[in-house]
Amino acid sequence: MAHLCFQVLSTSFFTPKPQIPVLLSPGAACIKSIHQYRYLYLKAMQDDKFSTPPCDESKVRVPHVLTVAGSDSGGGAGIQADIKACAARGVYCSTVITAVTAQNTVGVQGVNIVPEDFVAEQLRSVLSDMPPNVVKTGMLPSTGIVKTLCQSLKEFPVQALVVDPVMVSTSGHTLAGPSILDSFREELLPMADIVTPNLKEASALLGGVPLETIADMRSAAKAIHDIGPRNVLVKGGDLPASLDAVDVFYDGNDFYEFRSSRIMTPNTHGTGCTLASTVAAELAKGSQMLSAVKVAKRYVEAVLSYSKNIAIGGGCQGPMDHLLKLKSNVERRPFDPCDLFLYAVTDSRMNKKWGRSIVDAVKAAIEGGASIIQLREKEVDTGDFLEAAKACLKICRVHGVPLLINDRIDVALASDADGVHIGQSDMPAHVARALLGPDKIIGVSCKTPEHAQQAWVDGADYIGSGGVYPTNTKENNKTIGLDGLKTVCVSSKLPVVAIGGIGMSNAQAVMRLGVPNLKGVAVVSALFDRECVTTETRKLLEVLKESTKIAN
Numbered sequence: 001m002a003h004l005c006f007q008v009l010s011t012s013f014f015t016p017k018p019q020i021p022v023l024l025s026p027g028a029a030c031i032k033s034i035h036q037y038r039y040l041y042l043k044a045m046q047d048d049k050f051s052t053p054p055c056d057e058s059k060v061r062v063p064h065v066l067t068v069a070g071s072d073s074g075g076g077a078g079i080q081a082d083i084k085a086c087a088a089r090g091v092y093c094s095t096v097i098t099a100v101t102a103q104n105t106v107g108v109q110g111v112n113i114v115p116e117d118f119v120a121e122q123l124r125s126v127l128s129d130m131p132p133n134v135v136k137t138g139m140l141p142s143t144g145i146v147k148t149l150c151q152s153l154k155e156f157p158v159q160a161l162v163v164d165p166v167m168v169s170t171s172g173h174t175l176a177g178p179s180i181l182d183s184f185r186e187e188l189l190p191m192a193d194i195v196t197p198n199l200k201e202a203s204a205l206l207g208g209v210p211l212e213t214i215a216d217m218r219s220a221a222k223a224i225h226d227i228g229p230r231n232v233l234v235k236g237g238d239l240p241a242s243l244d245a246v247d248v249f250y251d252g253n254d255f256y257e258f259r260s261s262r263i264m265t266p267n268t269h270g271t272g273c274t275l276a277s278t279v280a281a282e283l284a285k286g287s288q289m290l291s292a293v294k295v296a297k298r299y300v301e302a303v304l305s306y307s308k309n310i311a312i313g314g315g316c317q318g319p320m321d322h323l324l325k326l327k328s329n330v331e332r333r334p335f336d337p338c339d340l341f342l343y344a345v346t347d348s349r350m351n352k353k354w355g356r357s358i359v360d361a362v363k364a365a366i367e368g369g370a371s372i373i374q375l376r377e378k379e380v381d382t383g384d385f386l387e388a389a390k391a392c393l394k395i396c397r398v399h400g401v402p403l404l405i406n407d408r409i410d411v412a413l414a415s416d417a418d419g420v421h422i423g424q425s426d427m428p429a430h431v432a433r434a435l436l437g438p439d440k441i442i443g444v445s446c447k448t449p450e451h452a453q454q455a456w457v458d459g460a461d462y463i464g465s466g467g468v469y470p471t472n473t474k475e476n477n478k479t480i481g482l483d484g485l486k487t488v489c490v491s492s493k494l495p496v497v498a499i500g501g502i503g504m505s506n507a508q509a510v511m512r513l514g515v516p517n518l519k520g521v522a523v524v525s526a527l528f529d530r531e532c533v534t535t536e537t538r539k540l541l542e543v544l545k546e547s548t549k550i551a552n
């Protein structure tokens with residue numbers, strides 16, 4: 001079969017030259033007309049038309065998808081979905097707009113087709129200057145636009161072409177009429193690396209055959225494959241009476257069925273565009289087709305599940321919300337140094353001694369008025385630590401109390417805790433920052449002004465300074481005393497919390513040091529090595545409040 005005559009040699013898309021498709025078959029001439037653009041690609045490689053401009057070695061090539069699609073004013077589908085999906089998958093996305101639609105969650109109110117020559121001009125602008133790895137197409141509303149696109153791709157071949165044959169909107173509005181079907185079949189599909197029709201689109205491409213079963217979807221995938229694309233994904237979301245969502249993938253040799261449980265939500269607008277863009281994004285990053293499709297399916301499922309209850313618009317077709325990863329950070333309230341006022345730090349040995357769980361210890365400290373919690377669980381298995389962190393996080397979120405994890409950045413990431421506290425012998429704070437991103441809280445233990453300066457440079461949010469007084473909780477820990485604490489506070493650009501041997505009897509002495517950036521005390525044994533955590537926390541809170549009254 002024609003498409004088997006090509007093999008990709010290089011798998012890295014970050015080398016200065018694009019991938020090189022190689023004609024394997026001696027009968028290569030027979031495929032020239034079908035995959036003409038790849039032939040031209042090869043020729044262009046030989047002519048060295050593709051040599052990239054001399055580039056600075058220090059510059060990083062980013063995977064890049066060009067989407068050729070319509071704009072959706074509602075932001076759920078089309079160009080807007082494509083940009084969001086690519087961004088969420090870490091891929092640069094450029095855009096050629098073929099139509100501007102007025103639409104919302106109720107339906108499509110209007111469509112304004114961009115003149116063919118202006119689509120051509122946009123294509124030329126992008127393809128001639130910033131060649132994408134992959135082109136993904138969505139709404140192509142006229143035969144002229146389809147032909148213009150095919151012509152441009154012959155002139156500027158790309159590594160892969162993903163065709164989402166958009167025809168009808170989710171609300172039932174025709175976005176590309178039957179007149180484009182011939183140009184799809186004759187020109188665009190034979191150039192495609194994958195085409196991703198839903199049931200209606202697959203049926204339309206095949207002249208209106210009814211598609212009602214998975215067996216029908218397989219036959220359709222095969223029949224569409226015969227038109228020329230290298231791979232076909234027939235999406236079965238609209239399959240009647242099926243509980244699972246089943247998609248059928250056919251690569252010309254084998255069929256694969258992707259099943260996922262149906263997510264009951266009205267917010268499905270943009271699913272098709274998102275799936276195709278994610279396939280394109282994964283291909284641009286260097287994935288093979290099958291794994292790109294698998295990742296895209298999983299991603300769409302995750303976004304659907306995340307968006308299932310969001311309320312945008314009054315209609316019955318709500319959009320998906322792609323940037324789920326960023327979302328949890330946006331919703332979290334930013335770190336306030338005043339949170340350090342009464343910092344409760346748990347201890348696994350003390351919890352064991354008093355027969356309480358980590359979750360019970362945290363509940364009690366919050367009830368007593370702790371303003372921030374740290375799970376300092378040195379002896380707990382990772383799995384148990386993670387479960388405890390997730391459970392504590394639920395409680396902390398309800399009460400608006402930040403939850404930090406001691407030492408374990410992996411547990412903080414996996415539980416989505418608010419941050420970490422790390423010491424001088426842990427991972428450097430700038431590495432923790434790179435792993436945790438800009439929004440998580442990072443605290444660093446500092447005994448000297450030099451430590452404090454480095455913590456600030458590294459992007460920490462606060463420093464913990466001590467041990468102020470001798471303590472049995474941390475072995476071999478040098479005591480810095482009130483003088484050492486004051487020296488660190490005076491030099492620190494970050495807010496400071498004092499730690500080490502602090503309790504009811506000495507908390508006022510610490511707070512009365514009178515250095516403005518000393519924001520509170522962090523306490524382990526005076527809260528947790530006691531029978532009633534709530535009572536001790538309450539009492540300490542009163543002492544601290546008293547000290548601020550006296551200071552003011």
Ligand SMILES: Cc1ncc(COP(=O)(O)OP(=O)(O)O)c(N)n1
Nearest residue numbers: 407421422423424445464465499522
């Ligand atoms: C608020 C606060 N300050 C200091 C520490 C001590 O952290 P570290 O130096 O990493 O020692 P361990 O707690 O890991 O034994 C802290 N945990 N919290």
Ligand SMILES: Cc1ncsc1CCOP(=O)(O)O
Nearest residue numbers: 467471473500501523524525
């Ligand atoms: C973790 C830590 N870091 C410096 S001192 C210390 C122990 C604090 O525990 P306690 O409040 O029981 O003295």
Ligand SMILES: [Mg+2]
Nearest residue numbers: 407422423426
């Ligand atoms: Mg530590």
